[in-house]
Amino acid sequence: MRIHPLTASYAGLALLMATAAAASTTPAVTGHIAGPDGGWDYASVDPAHDRLYVARSTSVTVIDLPKGKALPSIGAIAHSHAVVPLPGTSTLMVTSGHDDSVRFLDTRSGRELGRTAVGKDPDGAFYSASLKLAVVMNAKAGTVSEIDPKAMKVVRTITLKPGLEYPQQGPGSSLFANNEDENELETADLATGKPGKSIALTGCEAPSGLAYDARSGMLISACDNGKAAVVDARSRKLVKLLDIGQGPDAVILDAARRKAYIPCGRDGTLSIIALDGARAPRVTGAVKTEPGARTGALDPRTGKLYLPTAKWGAAPAGQRPKPVPGTFHVLVVSLS
Template identity: 45%
Template sequence: MPDIPGPDGRWDFASWDAAHDRVLVAHGKDVLLVDPVSHNVRSIGEIEGAHAALAIPGGDRVLVSSGHDNTVRLIDSVSGTQIASIPVAGDPDATVLSPDGHTAYVMGADSGAISVVDLDRLTETARIAAKPGLEVPVLFGNNMLAVNDEGLGEIEIVDLSAGKMTGTIAMPGCKEPTGLAYAPQFGLALSACGNGKAALVDLRSRKVVRLLPIGLGPDTAIWDDARRRFLVPCGKSGSLAVITLGHRGASVVSTVQTQASARTAAFDPASGRLYLPAARFQPAQSGKRPEMIAGSFHLVVLSPRSN
């Protein structure tokens, strides 16, 4: 499928806004709203280092974590105006919403704390101590949260009802885990590791089931419930690992070429399409981040047939 061009800029997580059939991209100083049919792209908000951008159910509000000023912002996606700026734990990054959409759990990556944000009252109501290095979280079980710790190479388990961390899951062979996805009917999570592995983890027994080969440079993982498979974009390799779950266990069934830098993605469960932000870069200079080639930012679009 054809790529969708967009304005240049650094990016982080992408997500699917099911109510409006569009992609949200945390895009450095703003949030991109991408219509995958018309290819229309709008920028909203003024953010200080956007990390996660999520649609809040039941309206037109978008939540974005603003890493450089330790806030989460709520933006009206129709007018583009900011509704609220809420102080949270240091270095807010990956975020997950409660099933009812009234609460956000914001990972303070460097601070090692999880901010509980009431999206009706627009305030932080609690701050749960975990460990520094927090990456992507998932919700599971009876109001439980699991989150990758990139620095320690483990998963931390948090009881949200009790407001405290209750344990860890060691992941031998998995270094610098980032992306995490959960298959609820199996009770299994997949942790995308920085050393070319993905750890399949039983969250009930708190044990690693097996390690699977993937590419390098992943930053997210996605569970495709309809097709019973995990999708892991790998930015350094420019590839997508497709891992199925079945009665014979987990297996890597294909590796799809994407583009170098495509490390996060938004997934539309209705169509099965995947939207991966990417760009081309100049060769890196010593000690510096590589410069983006002007006009190269776009979304790579993959259909279920191509992945």
């Protein structure tokens, strides 16, 4: 269909105005969803089924997003770290850190479909749509398990270094994984199984969360010393360090809205990073959240963020504070 030039100009103006409005929005905490007690780690949104999954100490918390309430927990996990919905299925892959396994759960019934042994202390994980493989970081073993999710079996193990945290697939079949012990990014080729050269993250201590923005080709690592390290995935060089809050454990990418968010649990803040512009990536502000909100997940359809946390009791001398029983909840952060 041919579009009249004047109509096209109005359409372009409307698109420009919508883009400007989206760029000017500031996130804010707009609610919270109560859940069961227990520790937590990473979270994932499954937009196809309107569910949020949160990795917990002994199970997986399931939250119905339209209703904003927790459903019965599923699985029997020995300290879960990552929860990965497998696209096009009702299967959830969960890393189980204390028994060195990966579990596969039916999200409809909660039944365990199978499990496979991996390396010691499986932590971060993701599903590669291009390779049709699940990829798991075994933190203490320093290995990467490539898993056929249909067969629920390990098909290859790549040896890197102990200390592996969160991974991302970069350009092509490249793998990048934070190493919190070595303060660097480990690399490998997932197609060939060959490890690559490490990338030093000078000025970044104990990197944990990691995101990859395909449009800019940049990786963003969250560091425990109030910094975020930006790395060019193609040149494999550290580009810059950004100032963020204290105590992060995730980098949450919103590629469509050209933002990245880093929840900083020690400060109780959410650092906002713009992905576009002359000096991008750059920090453009921070939102007050709550102490302990250090991981989270994005609903790509709405732009809402979901950050697990709890209320905290006073800490005895030399010890970490503990969550107050009955206070676990998930913060809802919306675009205002």
